[in-house]
Amino acid sequence: xxxxxxxxxxxxxxxxxxxxxxxxxxxxxxxxxxxxxxxxxxxxxxxxxxxxxxxxxxxxxxxxxxxxxxxxxxxxxxxxxxxxxxxxxxxxxxxxxxxxxxxxxxxxxxxxxxxxxxxxxxxxxxxxxxxxxxxxxxxxxxxxxxxxxxx
Amino acid sequence: xxxxxxxxxxxxxxxxxxxxxxxxxxxxxxxxxxxxxxxxxxxxxxxxxxxxxxxxxxxxxxxxxxxxxxxxxxxxxxxxxxxxxxxxxxxxxxxxxxxxxxxxxxxxxxxxxxxxxxxxxxxxxxxxxxxxxxxxxxxxxxxxxxxxxxxxxxxxxxxxxxxxxxxxxxxxxxxxxxxxxxxxxxxxxxxxxxxxxxxxxxxxxxxxxxxxxxxxxxxxxx
Numbered sequence: 001x002x003x004x005x006x007x008x009x010x011x012x013x014x015x016x017x018x019x020x021x022x023x024x025x026x027x028x029x030x031x032x033x034x035x036x037x038x039x040x041x042x043x044x045x046x047x048x049x050x051x052x053x054x055x056x057x058x059x060x061x062x063x064x065x066x067x068x069x070x071x072x073x074x075x076x077x078x079x080x081x082x083x084x085x086x087x088x089x090x091x092x093x094x095x096x097x098x099x100x101x102x103x104x105x106x107x108x109x110x111x112x113x114x115x116x117x118x119x120x121x122x123x124x125x126x127x128x129x130x131x132x133x134x135x136x137x138x139x140x141x142x143x144x145x146x147x148x149x150x151x
Numbered sequence: 152x153x154x155x156x157x158x159x160x161x162x163x164x165x166x167x168x169x170x171x172x173x174x175x176x177x178x179x180x181x182x183x184x185x186x187x188x189x190x191x192x193x194x195x196x197x198x199x200x201x202x203x204x205x206x207x208x209x210x211x212x213x214x215x216x217x218x219x220x221x222x223x224x225x226x227x228x229x230x231x232x233x234x235x236x237x238x239x240x241x242x243x244x245x246x247x248x249x250x251x252x253x254x255x256x257x258x259x260x261x262x263x264x265x266x267x268x269x270x271x272x273x274x275x276x277x278x279x280x281x282x283x284x285x286x287x288x289x290x291x292x293x294x295x296x297x298x299x300x301x302x303x304x305x306x307x308x309x310x311x312x313x314x315x316x317x318x319x320x321x322x323x324x325x326x327x328x329x330x331x332x333x334x335x336x337x338x339x340x341x342x343x344x345x346x347x348x349x350x351x352x353x354x355x356x357x358x359x360x361x362x363x364x365x366x367x368x369x370x371x372x373x
Contacts, residue, residue, distance in 0.1 A: 104370070104372070105372055106372065107279060107280040107281065107372055107373060108231075108233065108243075108277075108279040108280070108281065108360070108371075108373045109231070109279060109280070109281040109351075109352075109355055112351070112354070112355045112358065113348075113351055116351065116354065
């Protein structure tokens with residue numbers, strides 16, 4: 001067990017709120033209250049300073065360098081200085097969420113265009129694959145001995 | 152009759168002819184009763200209604216011609232609709248206008264998906280967000296509800312020896328329908344050709360709509 005493979009709950013850990021009224025927003029763990037709860041604040045993402053159960057928080061890979069209990073005003077400055085939003089947007093996690101949202105907003109015509117685009121891409125892929133297949137020397141297929149028919 | 156007598160007496164000097172017509176002398180048999188009476192020729196009515204013009208009670212039934220037809224705000228001229236029921240279910244068609252009966256007038260266009268100029272009820276359509284600019288399209292004047300009414304086909308008359316010989320009259324498309332179809336479709340195809348995504352639009356209108364797994368209509372945007 002290598003400790004560096006884990007994301008720890010710590011002051012400054014940026015978390016993604018998975019459910020509740022603030023679902024989908026980012027917040028920073030400003031302090032730990034007890035075994036189950038943290039004091040959480042997201043001044044730039046619309047999360048007011050509040051206690052939250054860890055169950056609702058999904059830890060991201062972003063950690064801010066802030067002192068424990070940093071007040072909202074200074075927290076906002078730190079958030080903007082440390083470019084938390086930028087770091088988050090560049091993660092695949094955030095991109096996946098954005099793509100899901102986009103897909104949900106596709107109109108019927110968009111879905112048709114997507115289908116056509118996929119078909120065109122797959123045709124290109126299959127053509128290349130076919131070419132590759134022909135270049136590989138395949139071993140002669142092993143013939144299975146036919147079972148002799150008993151007379 | 153007692154009331155009638157003084158009336159007659161008063162009217163007599165004024166219009167002799169009238170009183171004589173209104174009242175009639177009737178003889179009465181028996182003695183000691185005056186012998187005759189002046190009786191009205193035409194009897195007075197037994198019933199007088201309290202209202203001269205009785206008011207009709209309000210009925211909530213309205214005739215179809217007086218119905219108000221609303222149209223979903225998502226359906227505007229040029230919208231691509233998905234037909235969900237009927238002969239052309241699954242097809243994507245172009246909405247032209249709402250007729251007086253409230254039904255929607257649509258066209259395939261016919262060359263793209265085989266749907267002709269047709270009426271459909273808006274409840275059997277899904278309005279998509281795709282809209283064509285139909286402001287320049289002129290529809291023939293004669294396209295109204297009467298034009299689209301079903302024609303009564305003559306049923307074959309069964310005569311003695313000809314039960315299976317007489318052919319049933321089959322519906323054939325009239326020439327004026329073909330004319331109108333060509334006229335309207337030409338304009339609509341021109342509109343599509345001017346569009347940036349014309350190739351995809353042609354394919355789109357020619358294809359059928361279907362739901363796949365994990366596609367839930369209430370969650371989808373059309």
